[in-house]
Amino acid sequence: MREKNSGSALSPLPESLVLGLPVHCSNNYSGWLLSRLEAEVGTHIVTLNAEMVIQGEKNHVLANIIRQAELVVPDGAGVVLYLKFKGKSVQRCPGIELAESLLWQVSKQNPDNLVFFYGGKPGVAMKAAESWQDKVPELAIACQHGYLSPAEEKELLHTLAQLQPRLIFVGLGVPRQELWIAEHKYICPQAIWIGIGGSFDIWAGIKERAPAWFRNNSLEWLYRLYQEPWRWRRMLSLPKFAWKTLMEIKF
Template identity: 65%
Template sequence: MFKPPQMFSVLGIPVHVMSNYPGWLLECLQHSIGTHVVTLNAEMTMQAERNQALAQVIQNAELVIPDGAGVVLYLRWLFWQKVQRCPGIELSESLLQQIGQQQPDTKLFFYGGTPGVVAQAAEFWQQQIPKLNIVGTNSGYHTPEEEELLKQRLTELQPQLIFVGLGVPRQELWIAQNRHLCPQAIWIGVGGSFDIWSGIKTRAPAWLGNNNLEWLYRLYQEPWRWRRMLALPEFVVKAFIYRLTARGAI
């Protein structure tokens, strides 16, 4: 069996470091190993400090990737790791591309986003990679009765790769509560990826991402997020304290 990824701690929250996340997940698919993937950034780390349920879900996840620039810089600064940022949207896109080439029979399901958007996102990928086997979509807006029907669909379909775009922490908690429905699936919380794939929103220019400033572009697009962005300076302060006290190893 393949090696488990190396694990470090970011303010007490685990994060896994490896050179090939998509390849590792493709092996999980081949061996039918159920996996919850968490895309960790500074904001989620701060949320986990205040939300014990979220912290426990991240602790239990099989793969926690360094999605945010703050997490990456923390690992480089404290642990001297040559780690590269792995945005969740890029991991998901790489998986879809490789599945289309290597495992086109893999059953995919997209859940989340506003009505119509998730279907547009699925249609985009179906056009990009016609061989993809997208067996279903469902928006994140529904009644409790409709959610029960969604769970029945998942149980019947047994998709092997499930993207959940409900936002943090709702998507992480939902996955943890419902992954038993498809125990051999890979579940990934993809945040606002459906909006980007559907064309509703755009990603930051590459030069911003390369300079760890993608958060600034997101704030430009969604100025209402400014309160949430306060988690970033808080993260920096706590990281500095952890560095001085030499804490952080798992």
């Protein structure tokens, strides 16, 4: 395990390794991010879980993107347990909760900061944006679904370049959203970019997040499997991650 000195809010956060991939440790990720937002420092956030760690072993492009991200948070219970086995006490930081915290805090500190939702099926990002604007009317949110032709995507990039939103939430699924952010973040160099998976579906009311009991007992993955049985193949990464963790701890 390696660590960096923490320093100011604009300095790199302390870092630990999970099977070779970094995780940044903090008890106030949103505060650190808001400081970067105020300083107009661009940030790519990766929400790391066991599935992404296993994908990174085969997908070297994804692994390099994770290593280069300014912030990697422990999204998955497996990542948190791994770090605890290594003697590092960290709290799980689900990406959806970090995204929600940023939206609430930005609405209080500087509601003029434009937010952009990109991803999901047609209509979903719009419903998610409407839901947030009902709760926080002062938030300015633009949106675009994720089913675009090459010409439509080119138009989206032109729109982002013109609008220069400060918070950009990308819901294209792993690893596509991470690859897309890494390729295009230069367009809005002062923005905070975060891949949020299926969060738009939850905000739009199409799906429900796991009840608190499942979340508090590291079983949110099981509830998601119940909602989406087709995910079972992807869930095979969980025992692989657990086996690699046990082997590393044993030796």
